[in-house]
Amino acid sequence: MGRRFDVAGLIDLALPRRCAGCGAPLLTLCAECVDAVTGTTFAGGPQPVFPAPAPFGIGPTWVTAAYLPPLSGLIRGYKDGARRDLRTILAVLLTQALVRAAEAVSTRHTGIDVVLSMPSSAASIRARGDHPVRDLVRLAAREAGLPSAEVLRVHGRVRDTAGLDAAGRAGNLAGRMRVRAGDWHGATVILADDILTTGASMAEATRALNATGIEVVGQAAIAATPRRFRPESHSGQGLG
Numbered sequence: 001m002g003r004r005f006d007v008a009g010l011i012d013l014a015l016p017r018r019c020a021g022c023g024a025p026l027l028t029l030c031a032e033c034v035d036a037v038t039g040t041t042f043a044g045g046p047q048p049v050f051p052a053p054a055p056f057g058i059g060p061t062w063v064t065a066a067y068l069p070p071l072s073g074l075i076r077g078y079k080d081g082a083r084r085d086l087r088t089i090l091a092v093l094l095t096q097a098l099v100r101a102a103e104a105v106s107t108r109h110t111g112i113d114v115v116l117s118m119p120s121s122a123a124s125i126r127a128r129g130d131h132p133v134r135d136l137v138r139l140a141a142r143e144a145g146l147p148s149a150e151v152l153r154v155h156g157r158v159r160d161t162a163g164l165d166a167a168g169r170a171g172n173l174a175g176r177m178r179v180r181a182g183d184w185h186g187a188t189v190i191l192a193d194d195i196l197t198t199g200a201s202m203a204e205a206t207r208a209l210n211a212t213g214i215e216v217v218g219q220a221a222i223a224a225t226p227r228r229f230r231p232e233s234h235s236g237q238g239l240g
């Protein structure tokens with residue numbers, strides 16, 4: 001068997017590149033939009049935040065930025081649009097959060113076995129045809145020097161969470177995640193996702209993992225939605 005021809009890669013090369021922030025030609029992200037994205041990141045590096053209200057049983061999530069334009073548009077474009085070329089840029093932001101989450105763990109625990117990506121529903125995998133969040137987490141974990149895996153899957157039908165409030169999201173996901181077969185008992189893990197919104201999916205993942213003897217020792221995400229979260233301490237900036 002020869003190597004599969006990488007059609008997706010060829011299409012990506014053939015498409016005219018435009019800045020994902022402003023549409024300027026020939027670039028994935030122009031210098032001005034890089035500055036604007038940098039402006040959404042927290043001064044002093046990633047911050048530990050809780051959603052408000054915080055779901056029971058989950059610790060703070062280390063996040064690098066506020067989920068605001070133009071970063072929010074980049075994340076949507078990467079995940080649900082045709083901008084998989086943004087993976088490297090978004091991975092830089094997630095790597096920072098993962099490194100801080102891992103540092104926080106190392107002060108309390110002996111170590112981390114693996115970074116787990118949050119699972120997508122079967123419907124979104126079908127719609128997208130690939131696994132953008134898993135691939136982003138994989139790249140960011142590698143850059144952070146941590147192994148990664150996809151251990152969770154979403155069982156049954158879940159609605160698109162966009163537009164659901166905290167209670168709606170929690171109800172939509174409750175009991176829906178499962179751990180795939182494999183010997184993960186006793187593992188210590190960091191959960192990684194693109195966005196922290198209500199924390200419902202982190203909470204459901206933690207429940208499913210705890211039920212099979214896997215300990216969640218930290219969480220990391222690129223960005224958190226600003227109106228829903230509060231900083232763990234008041235030392236952070238731009239967390240209003």
Ligand SMILES: [Zn+2]
Pocket residue numbers: 019020021022023024029030031032033034
């Ligand atoms: Zn631009």
